[in-house]
Amino acid sequence: MPSDLAKKKAAKKKEAAKARQARIKKTDELNGENDQPESQENETESNGVVRLTKQLDEFELKKLEARAVTGVLASHPNSTDVHIASLSLTFHGQELLTDTSLELNSGRRYGLIGLNGTGKSMLLSAIGHREIPIPEHIDIYHLTREMAPNDKTALQCVMEVDQERILLEKEAERLAAEDSECEKLMELYERLEELDADKAEARASRILHGLGFSAAMQQKQLKDFSGGWRMRVALARALFIKPFMLLLDEPTNHLDLDACVWLEEELASFKRILVLISHSQDFLNGVCTNIIHLHQKKLKYYTGNYDQYVKTREELEENQMKRFNWEQDQISHMKNYIARFGHGSAKLARQAQSKEKTLQKMVASGLTDRVVSDKTLSFYFPSCGKIPPPVIMVQNVSFKYSENQPHIYENLEFGIDLDTRVALVGPNGAGKSTLLKLLMGELLPTDGMIRKHSHVKIGRYHQHLTEQLELDLSPLDYMMKCYPEIKEKEEMRKIIGRYGLTGKQQVSPIRNLSDGQKCRVCFAWLAWQNPHMLFLDEPTNHLDIETIDALADAINDYEGGMMLVSHDFRLIQQVAEEIWVCEKKTITKWNGDILAYKEHLKSKIDKQAHDI
Template sequence: MLGSVKRKTNGFSDIYVADVTKELDEFELKKTAARAVTGVLASHPNSTDVHIINLSLTFHGQELLSDTSLELNSGRRYGLIGLNGTGKSMLLSAIGHREVPIPEHIDIYHLSREMPPSEKTALQCVMEVDQERILLEKEAERLAHEDSECEKLMEIYERLEELDADKAEVRASRILHGLGFTPAMQRKKMKDFSGGWRMRVALARALFIKPFMLLLDEPTNHLDLDALFHKIFKRILVLISHSQDFLNGVCTNIIHLHNRKLKYYTGNYDQYVKTRFELEENQMKRYNWEQDQIAHMKNYIARFGHGSAKLARQAQSKEKTLQKMVASGLTERVVNDKTLSFYFPPCGKIPPPVIMVQNVSFKYSADGPYIYKNLEFGIDLDTRVALVGPNGAGKSTLLKLLTGELLPTDGMIRKHSHVKIGRYHQHLTEQLDLDLSPLDYMLKCYPEIKEKEEMRKIIGRYGLTGKQQVSPIRNLSDGQKCRVCFAWLAWQNAHMLFLDEPTNHLDIETIDALADAINDFEGGMMLVSHDFRLIQQVAQEIWVCENQTITKWNTDILAYKEHLKSKISDDK
């Protein structure tokens, strides 16, 4: 679902909007039908804080949450984290659909997808989201023409005044400006924007209607977004993000979904890591002390339980102490999250030059603007480049030109006759056969691998184990679908990896595993990513795509990030 909100107008029960966009698609309906949620509201029904106890959530019979508590307090911004497949998106979706007992006076907006391409401008898309204002304006116009029901017309005008209806365009424009839209871009059609910019328009819609509870599932990573949230959003925000930078900049609290429970930490992501480490260190000290005590007492009981009367009494005393310890509950051993080790197989050597770009220019249509002009560069198997630059500058376009998916308008791209290129992109999961299991899908793609057990081992390297390997792909989380795509990509045995936003929907542990695999890979790599941490881990060069050309950035990605921040400040 793109974004939905449920809200009632003050005193106008005949004007009611349950969804501000479109009907749920068939897949979303199936997901909702396959989900079971139970929970009890423990906070006061009129409170602006939400406290739900005994919360359980199952999906296709798999228990994702079990008898846990959901605590969301007004004025807090929560980062929801946890491994792929643990149920983060499912929980947000259940809250967004009011399958948990959220009080009616708390309106909810759930954002999980960018705006679709259309003829509407960015400004129109933002303004049209406030259905209450639009319907009230239409009703006022109708009543004014009919010249009747003056009392009701005055009520509508009063409500429009409360909504600051006359300032709607100014407010929408200000929000878009905060997300990086110039006045000219605000009047540009949605069909002319890249996916990243369309996601920002969707986010602007959410901020425009100011819901009491805003749910964001993998929002676009924009450098100044943290400042925007501090300034604009003062209610309840819950977001899922793979970006440590974003979690650090935005969040006041972290919710960790682990072992079917929700655990709460105060502070941003870095503070969560520090606190969790200290808690687990103390937990292990307590666990080890208890286990030493238990071993000592058991040993004493075994040795002296049948000895002299005095020793037997002492043994019985220790046995009672041991029973009390067990009855009061022993400290559990800390179980660390499963670590993955992604793997890109050896690709062999190809002598340079592998790909040569000679005087290449490109535009999408004959009368359209040039995306690139007169590009000249070469890439080889030792290339480790991150492409950065503003959304819409042509980063993904460049990768498509290099693979041959797009042809240059002018110039030539020469490729070694034996080079194999593997491209990962944001929409790769849409090409999966959702009715097949990951195991059957991979066996279909790679029929030369005859043994199922061998394929099971291959898929297991990408974090898909047990039932996940044989369940229909449609039942997997977005992050698990991405892992299927990485398994598929790796076994193409490519010489060059072109990775376009590979971290979308991946948890932080999986991103680290991907970084290790890229660093161990013996071929070349070009990366498009908003994840500065991944770029810092794997890129040896930074290329800036901007103003129809490509220039090498002479220092590291952190310096580039600071450069962008200062540029944004100057623009404002």
């Protein structure tokens, strides 16, 4: 029979599980993830998305149940700062954080960084679901995924997230109609004025415009948008509601460079608590006032943006190694002295005993640890051999998706060879990904011709490649299945290891890997096709900063040609020799580097803001 104590523990666990599920439901409702299509017609079209949303909810619940978090609120319960002591986080029994502290101060914007798989997204999820004891007066908005399709317009979806304003407006309308409780009505009007309720629609429209929505798009129903655009609506809701604590996980994914620049400037003025995960050093520099580094299961705090963090960390680690080496030299010297003279004359023996006591005091007071560097990661693209130019020729090509739609491109003329190093930039919808699909042969020109060398092999990386992985297989088994000509598992282990997947990661089911680790499986698969041309469409999504640097080095060492679509200014600066702007149905070469293009975008955004 279970003891009373065991029964009480079991009951508490059940109550905690129910509370967690209730918090998930509340958070999902705020994020608009339970909105159902209203029309019968839309219900049929959206069944797949609704099913996927339900599966994601179930997956999130399973993750929640597999996660254990402990911590103690160390700040005052009424404070606007959050300090959690003795914070630990485990997932499926694996420790991600151990006895560390979480310190989030009002008015600060934190960049949470660390290697893929260390638990950054898991920590954000634990905060968002209030598994960490954060006071209830601090409202939290955790942006997790795109909104489910529904019949409301993009503008309506943003406006409706502000539940307090909506309830106050309804109550004010009711009291005004009854012509009673004048004092209560005045209080409501004062609160609405504080919320800038009369400017709510204009503010929602401004945010959507900044994220790339034209006036016409703002009036389109959400069911008519792709997942990427619905993600932008979810991001607009997060910015519109102005929560006290805003949690963003890779907010620049699915954004073009124009929207990235706008979002950077928008978040740089956030006045409460912002915690964001981003792989873009450029974005972190523009937004963050502080950096939190998740390293060796601890949270380490640095003042300043990403560049300042790098400088400070290098200085601290240099001083730490100097102290470590000095201590080790002292220990070695004292041990040698004790060994040589410990049994000598009385005078020498006394000196040896004195040094032994000094050594014991040093050890007891705590020795400096050796600096443990992050594992260096190297990507690798095998030699593809040479083929003579022209490799791909685009001759008078025009393209549109159907007769009833306008042209994406008209009369394109250009060629690309093995020495091509081009970044494609331009607003969403201008046709960057479409161009890569045309060059791949996945789409056919409406007019004109694309000629390719008869032996050219092209590899394309795109944002949805991870969806094609067989999740029940391990990376090792998946690669052995894709490349049966490699017979020995040890040889394949070495190949996969080049992309930062080692040990248990190679033999665990792919579904248990982080998003960044899944991307590495895709890069291993892509590279081993041995392509002459690499078409990389948003390759940095879900990769950590160190992995992106390794990817840049691999691209620069690669013998073939490369075309890149990316919202990461730093990667473009590292690997692209030319910038091609896709806009107004054509492609033009930008006279300058990507940083000059960013300044051009900033000027354009400032002008548009002034005109609104």
